[in-house]
Amino acid sequence: MLKLFKEIRKAGDATTGYPFEPLAMPAGFRGKPEHNEKLCIACGACAIACPANAITMDLNDDQSYVTWDISYGRCIFCGRCQEVCPLFAIELTTDFELAVLNKADLSESCAYEVARCAVCGKPYAAAKEVDYARRVLKSVGGPAAADVGKLDECLACRRREDARAFQAQARTEGGAR
Amino acid sequence: MVKKKVPLRVGETHVQAVRDTFPGAVLDAAWQAEDQVTVTVPKDMLPDVVEFLYYGRGGWLPNMVANDERPINGNYALYYLLSMEESDPGFVTVRAEVDPQSMEYPSVTPRVPACVWSEREAFDLFGLRAQGLPDERRLVLPDDWPADLYPLRKDSMDYRKRPAPVTDVENYSFLYEGRAEEVTEVPMGPLHITSDEPGHFRLFVEGEEIIDADYRLFYVHRGMEKVAESRLNYDAVTFLADRICGICGNAHSVAYAEAVEHAQGIEVPVRAQYIRAILLEVERLHSHLLNLGLVCHYCGFDTGFQHFFRVREKTMDLAVLLTGARKTYGLNLIGGVRRDILDAQKVATIKYVREIRNEVEALVDMLVSTANFESRTAGVGRLDPAVARDYSPVGPCVRGSGIARDVRFDHPFDGYKYLSGMKARSHDGCDVQSRTLVRVEEFMDSLTMIEQLLDGAPAGPVLTEDWRYTPHKFALGYTEAPRGEDMHWAQVGDNQKCYRWRAKAATYSNWPILRYMFRGNTVADAAIIVGSMDPCYSCTDRVTVVDVKKKTETVLTKDQLEGYCRRRTHSPLSGTGV
Numbered sequence: 001m002l003k004l005f006k007e008i009r010k011a012g013d014a015t016t017g018y019p020f021e022p023l024a025m026p027a028g029f030r031g032k033p034e035h036n037e038k039l040c041i042a043c044g045a046c047a048i049a050c051p052a053n054a055i056t057m058d059l060n061d062d063q064s065y066v067t068w069d070i071s072y073g074r075c076i077f078c079g080r081c082q083e084v085c086p087l088f089a090i091e092l093t094t095d096f097e098l099a100v101l102n103k104a105d106l107s108e109s110c111a112y113e114v115a116r117c118a119v120c121g122k123p124y125a126a127a128k129e130v131d132y133a134r135r136v137l138k139s140v141g142g143p144a145a146a147d148v149g150k151l152d153e154c155l156a157c158r159r160r161e162d163a164r165a166f167q168a169q170a171r172t173e174g175g176a177r
Numbered sequence: 178m179v180k181k182k183v184p185l186r187v188g189e190t191h192v193q194a195v196r197d198t199f200p201g202a203v204l205d206a207a208w209q210a211e212d213q214v215t216v217t218v219p220k221d222m223l224p225d226v227v228e229f230l231y232y233g234r235g236g237w238l239p240n241m242v243a244n245d246e247r248p249i250n251g252n253y254a255l256y257y258l259l260s261m262e263e264s265d266p267g268f269v270t271v272r273a274e275v276d277p278q279s280m281e282y283p284s285v286t287p288r289v290p291a292c293v294w295s296e297r298e299a300f301d302l303f304g305l306r307a308q309g310l311p312d313e314r315r316l317v318l319p320d321d322w323p324a325d326l327y328p329l330r331k332d333s334m335d336y337r338k339r340p341a342p343v344t345d346v347e348n349y350s351f352l353y354e355g356r357a358e359e360v361t362e363v364p365m366g367p368l369h370i371t372s373d374e375p376g377h378f379r380l381f382v383e384g385e386e387i388i389d390a391d392y393r394l395f396y397v398h399r400g401m402e403k404v405a406e407s408r409l410n411y412d413a414v415t416f417l418a419d420r421i422c423g424i425c426g427n428a429h430s431v432a433y434a435e436a437v438e439h440a441q442g443i444e445v446p447v448r449a450q451y452i453r454a455i456l457l458e459v460e461r462l463h464s465h466l467l468n469l470g471l472v473c474h475y476c477g478f479d480t481g482f483q484h485f486f487r488v489r490e491k492t493m494d495l496a497v498l499l500t501g502a503r504k505t506y507g508l509n510l511i512g513g514v515r516r517d518i519l520d521a522q523k524v525a526t527i528k529y530v531r532e533i534r535n536e537v538e539a540l541v542d543m544l545v546s547t548a549n550f551e552s553r554t555a556g557v558g559r560l561d562p563a564v565a566r567d568y569s570p571v572g573p574c575v576r577g578s579g580i581a582r583d584v585r586f587d588h589p590f591d592g593y594k595y596l597s598g599m600k601a602r603s604h605d606g607c608d609v610q611s612r613t614l615v616r617v618e619e620f621m622d623s624l625t626m627i628e629q630l631l632d633g634a635p636a637g638p639v640l641t642e643d644w645r646y647t648p649h650k651f652a653l654g655y656t657e658a659p660r661g662e663d664m665h666w667a668q669v670g671d672n673q674k675c676y677r678w679r680a681k682a683a684t685y686s687n688w689p690i691l692r693y694m695f696r697g698n699t700v701a702d703a704a705i706i707v708g709s710m711d712p713c714y715s716c717t718d719r720v721t722v723v724d725v726k727k728k729t730e731t732v733l734t735k736d737q738l739e740g741y742c743r744r745r746t747h748s749p750l751s752g753t754g755v
Binding site for chain 2: 003004007008011014025026028029030051052076077078079080083092
């Protein structure tokens with residue numbers, strides 16, 4: 001019994017002042033993911049990597065915008081989104097106080113303008129992503145930048161054009177039969 | 178011609194023994210990994226071969242996996258997983274195909290009782306009927322589930338839909354195996370879903386003595402295997418596997434990752450293997466402290482309970498330091514781990530380990546010198562080693578009955594391969610006390626292991642992406658969770674998804690022995706016996722007492738039962754017409 005009292009005395013206060021004073025979290029704690037919508041190019045890598053489907057992307061009804069949504073209610077704070085983001089546009093913070101009174105407040109959303117194919121007119125990527133690709137190709141220069149005009153077309157149209165070019169080439173050069 | 182001497186592969190002696198004993202029974206033998214072989218036999222030979230390997234060759238049975246392989250080979254298949262723990266240690270899987278016309282196979286349960294839950298489950302989820310299975314009640318599915326809908330068949334209902342309930346009444350029957358006629362039935366549970374996990378126990382008592390017990394679980398069956406097959410990509414399932422358990426999630430995640438890695442032949446970097454082992458041991462630290470705290474609670478030593486939980490908080494801080502979350506969640510990927518342990522973290526971890534060791538030593542000292550500890554735990558909840566041999570229980574439960582089964586030492590994996598001077602702990606008192614002492618020793622061992630692993634971890638990468646994905650390969654992954662071995666069987670499909678994933682949690686192997694641990698004890702001991710199993714919940718929610726003869730019914734609250742467990746006087750059953 002005496003031992004126990006000694007132990008109790010030695011232990012002192014086991015509790016902390018939280019929530020009346022802030023609780024410091026160590027570096028590397030995985031809390032609320034913060035999305036930087038300015039850096040984000042809406043490429044969708046995070047939506048594909050997210051195991052819990054907390055991050056989702058969708059076209060709106062008239063196909064003019066692509067929306068990026070995160071539901072903190074679904075988030076499991078694994079940080080896969082941060083790992084796969086090419087532009088460091090999403091980062092896990094040490095914020096863990098996520099309780100809300102209204103369920104809708106658990107979600108955040110933003111919309112990005114969609115680029116339409118110069119040939120067929122269908123939406124094929126976020127305009128920001130196309131812009132980003134254009135800038136990267138230009139800065140790389142050389143043969144990679146030669147096709148920069150093709151970025152205005154969707155994948156299907158580019159494929160079709162390539163196929164036609166091959167066909168024409170095969171005819172003029174008398175390709176193997 | 179000179180015969181070349183080829184070293185025998187792991188499991189080869191067992192395969193040869195089956196060939197010799199049952200000529201013509203082995204249709205095929207294929208190795209999935211270095212220590213894993215699958216032997217295909219005709220379904221009529223199943224009981225003979227499994228019994229031979231189990232009792233004749235030192236095998237233990239973690240579970241059986243049923244699989245709908247109609248899209249692959251036109252049949253269903255059953256995989257009886259056997260962990261060979263005497264000579265030639267390794268895993269031998271006995272596979273048999275069941276044709277979709279008959280949907281029947283001979284039950285192995287009458288020969289090897291350990292199969293009982295798996296065979297009940299195979300009927301629930303696939304509709305495969307085990308002929309001669311002594312207990313054909315539902316295991317997994319609820320009473321209101323339609324009889325002809327088998328959720329894991331490939332042509333079953335879309336996972337996003339739900340069938341209409343077929344009944345409004347609970348029609349599950351509890352089995353009584355005792356001989357005495359005038360018994361009182363004491364149902365415990367099932368609900369208080371918000372506070373504790375649900376489980377429904379039915380105690381058959383004579384006076385205060387428990388003659389027999391039966392139980393029903395799976396009230397919180399989440400259909401994770403179905404979700405993994407239909408919605409998640411195979412590489413995201415590690416994150417779902419984490420969520421199987423609120424305490425030993427990492428053990429499941431590692432087991433799943435290793436199942437896929439074994440199947441695909443992925444070599445995990447050595448440093449990642451060390452880190453996985455360190456995190457598994459950190460998990461054991463907080464889990465065992467939780468159970469030791471609960472033992473204090475059930476012995477009426479609530480101050481001790483509070484102090485174990487105070488120290489446990491340090492192990493949680495350690496988890497935050499190493500993984501970034503209070504739970505060791507979200508760190509595994511197929512091919513390694515996502516986070517390295519840096520030098521500063523290593524130093525901090527060693528400091529934590531020393532502090533925790535000193536504090537727990539003092540607390541354990543106080544617990545075992547508490548007068549109540551001896552009287553409440555010694556000789557209570559006896560698990561007969563013979564019963565243990567029949568049912569293949571795992572973890573501190575079986576090690577408290579003198580059988581030193583521990584996957585970390587029987588089939589060393591990950592960082593455990595590189596440990597020195599450690600061995601599986603066991604006590605042979607067969608009671609609650611032995612199981613508690615096993616946990617105490619394992620806790621101390623875990624601290625030593627963490628130190629050894631931190632020191633021994635070589636520098637290098639922690640993740641490899643160097644492999645090719647081959648569809649339909651399958652293998653086993655196994656870890657020793659705080660409660661015993663977790664066994665995962667995974668087969669990937671041709672669509673980047675799991676074709677079949679079977680996750681066996683440690684406690685799945687332990688529930689079937691509970692009825693034997695209950696027998697001969699008093700109602701007052703029920704809570705501490707369940708607690709000593711350390712199931713994923715340690716509280717019993719609510720108790721109803723039914724006198725079969727007088728048809729009276731009394732409802733006891735959880736507090737009443739726990740209070741009685743501590744005091745053992747003023748029985749809540751007295752004065753209620755019993």
